[in-house]
Amino acid sequence: MSHDSPQAVPMIEMVSPDQTNHYGTLFGGHALPLMDKAAFVAAAWRYSRRTVVTACSERVDFKNAVHHGNLIEMTAPSSRPGEVR
Numbered sequence: 001m002s003h004d005s006p007q008a009v010p011m012i013e014m015v016s017p018d019q020t021n022h023y024g025t026l027f028g029g030h031a032l033p034l035m036d037k038a039a040f041v042a043a044a045w046r047y048s049r050r051t052v053v054t055a056c057s058e059r060v061d062f063k064n065a066v067h068h069g070n071l072i073e074m075t076a077p078s079s080r081p082g083e084v085r
Contacts, residue, residue, distance in 0.1 A: 009042040009076045017068050026066040034074060035060070042076035 011034075019030040036054055043052040066072060 009038060009046055011038045011041065011074045011076075013072045013074070015066055015068050015070045015072060020068045023065075024068045026070075026072075028060075028062055031062065031066070031072075032057075032060065034072065035076075038074040038076040 013034055015026050019026055021027055036057075039054065040052060044050065
């Protein structure tokens with residue numbers, strides 16, 4: 001889904017030192033709330049305009065390290081109403 005899509009919700013965050021481990025890479029425990037925040041905005045603001053919560057999540061595989069000072073772009077598209085992926 002492209003960023004031009006009215007359903008895509010892009011968000012940008014910068015990785016700060018307090019979010020990194022001794023290797024200078026982002027802790028997974030900080031990455032998950034960022035993904036949840038993007039999903040919340042997509043679900044609450046773009047679709048339902050109501051109170052939403054995260055009921056569950058599927059497996060998350062971290063494939064690349066994100067370093068201190070990097071910008072993270074998170075895009076939360078929806079495959080269908082009621083489901084944000």
